[in-house]
Amino acid sequence: MEICIIGAGYVGLTTTAVLAEFGHTVYCIEVNEKKINDLKRGKVPIYEPQLEELLQKNKEKISFTTDIGESINKCSVIFVTVGTPSREDGSTDLTYLYSAFDEISLWLTEFKTIIIKSTVPPGTNKSMSEYLAEKGISVSLFNIVSNPEFLKEGSAIYDMFHPDKTVIGLGNDDKVSEAILRKIYHRLDAPFIVTNWNGAEMIKYASNAFLATKISFINEIARVCEEYDADVMEVANGLGTDPRIGALFLQAGIGYGGSCFPKDLQSLNYSASVKSVHTPILEAVQLINRTQIDSYIKKLGEHLSLLKGKKITVLGVAFKPLTDDIRHSPAIDLITRLHTLGVDVHVFDPKAHLPLDKRHFATQHKTLKSSYLDSEAIVIATDWPEFRRMDWKHVKASLKGILILDGRNCVDKNVVEQHGLVYKGVGRR
Numbered sequence: 324m325e326i327c328i329i330g331a332g333y334v335g336l337t338t339t340a341v342l343a344e345f346g347h348t349v350y351c352i353e354v355n356e357k358k359i360n361d362l363k364r365g366k367v368p369i370y371e372p373q374l375e376e377l378l379q380k381n382k383e384k385i386s387f388t389t390d391i392g393e394s395i396n397k398c399s400v401i402f403v404t405v406g407t408p409s410r411e412d413g414s415t416d417l418t419y420l421y422s423a424f425d426e427i428s429l430w431l432t433e434f435k436t437i438i439i440k441s442t443v444p445p446g447t448n449k450s451m452s453e454y455l456a457e458k459g460i461s462v463s464l465f466n467i468v469s470n471p472e473f474l475k476e477g478s479a480i481y482d483m484f485h486p487d488k489t490v491i492g493l494g495n496d497d498k499v500s501e502a503i504l505r506k507i508y509h510r511l512d513a514p515f516i517v518t519n520w521n522g523a524e525m526i527k528y529a530s531n532a533f534l535a536t537k538i539s540f541i542n543e544i545a546r547v548c549e550e551y552d553a554d555v556m557e558v559a560n561g562l563g564t565d566p567r568i569g570a571l572f573l574q575a576g577i578g579y580g581g582s583c584f585p586k587d588l589q590s591l592n593y594s595a596s597v598k599s600v601h602t603p604i605l606e607a608v609q610l611i612n613r614t615q616i617d618s619y620i621k622k623l624g625e626h627l628s629l630l631k632g633k634k635i636t637v638l639g640v641a642f643k644p645l646t647d648d649i650r651h652s653p654a655i656d657l658i659t660r661l662h663t664l665g666v667d668v669h670v671f672d673p674k675a676h677l678p679l680d681k682r683h684f685a686t687q688h689k690t691l692k693s694s695y696l697d698s699e700a701i702v703i704a705t706d707w708p709e710f711r712r713m714d715w716k717h718v719k720a721s722l723k724g725i726l727i728l729d730g731r732n733c734v735d736k737n738v739v740e741q742h743g744l745v746y747k748g749v750g751r752r
């Protein structure tokens with residue numbers, strides 16, 4: 324099939340690479356000319372494992388372009404993968420979605436299936452269908468399908484090849500679109516969950532809200548564990564063996580971040596509130612996350628007595644390992660807080676960089692070892708694999724102080740302590 328993808332971000336590029344690997348011809352459209360020019364030269368503007376290789380492997384089947392008209396004319400299927408960020412009030416900013424639909428509307432002269440992969444609030448697929456109709460476009464020229472994406476940054480390619488389900492939200496029991504989606508994804512071995520537009524939109528929000536709930540729940544349990552000399556990792560282990568609970572997403576830490584959970588929880592909260600539905604669970608989940616860093620600042624303060632002027636190393640800038648994505652990263656919140664307290668902050672991340680407006684908050688190092696030289700303490704903010712297996716002998720010899728604050732509970736406490744360092748984790752005994 325000939326497929327057009329609008330938006331060359333994390334989701335758009337992953338979809339481009341995977342659909343090309345499935346044998347489709349893909350036209351990937353992006354407004355950002357620099358991104359497109361880089362992509363045309365084989366330079367991938369984001370870091371995602373295997374992405375560059377898969378795009379390279381399928382380059383004969385992929386065109387990167389800013390010319391939406393030509394691409395739409397060639398394709399019967401259009402995926403929309405533009406960003407849907409939060410507004411100040413928690414509602415979702417659909418500006419990019421509307422701009423994509425404005426452009427699509429200019430080229431709708433033959434029937435197209437428009438697939439919204441971006442995460443959008445309940446009611447949006449319906450609104451976009453009405454929006455095209457209001458522009459005078461005949462409903463016989465398009466079908467809209469909701470097909471939310473569940474990939475995880477850091478394993479996006481793997482996740483798209485091995486999803487646990489494909490969710491399809493249809494307008495008016497639209498069997499034609501269902502058949503098209505099944506054809507596009509013919510290589511996937513996963514159940515299709517077929518529902519209506521709003522059902523698909525809600526499945527995406529409910530999934531992210533539930534995952535964030537698990538994180539905040541275990542973080543709350545960690546706070547109690549610390550007061551009762553219990554180890555949250557043992558507690559999570561015990562909890563996770565119950566299949567009704569499940570072992571994943573029960574890792575206590577400095578909180579969730581990224582481009583999805585924070586905005587999607589706010590958006591769901593907002594969608595509920597405009598219909599006067601109270602969501603105390605969602606609110607509590609966000610409150611716990613917002614305050615999670617406080618106790619680690621407190622722990623640093625207790626150990627070092629005065630933070631002002633002290634040199635502290637923060638390991639990690641990205642919101643999670645194996646990505647360069649820094650959107651809503653708790654590591655950056657921590658760096659910002661330490662900078663405000665007058666700490667001399669030094670950072671290292673294998674792939675991610677501090678944003679331009681925060682570069683003066685910290686010294687970012689090119690190597691792990693230089694980042695902690697003469698520091699009073701190391702705080703692990705992102706659990707990159709290289710931080711788990713650090714050379715602790717070298718760390719002990721290089722540090723001025725002895726504190727390792729493991730904000731992700733990712734290093735072996737006993738090994739750290741064997742090297743004469745003090746280990747503090749999240750909810751650890």
Ligand code: NAI
Nearest residue numbers: 330331332333334353354405406407419422423441442472
């Ligand atoms: P992103 O911000 O990385 O990429 C969006 C891209 O769309 C940008 O490159 C932007 O320049 C481009 N764009 C905006 N308007 C355009 C237009 N009119 N025409 C062409 N290109 C346009 O966003 P990301 O992370 O890929 O997310 C996209 C959507 O997928 C969001 O709704 C997000 O919530 C959802 N999602 C993201 C996941 C993730 O892990 N990043 C996972 C699952 C869903």
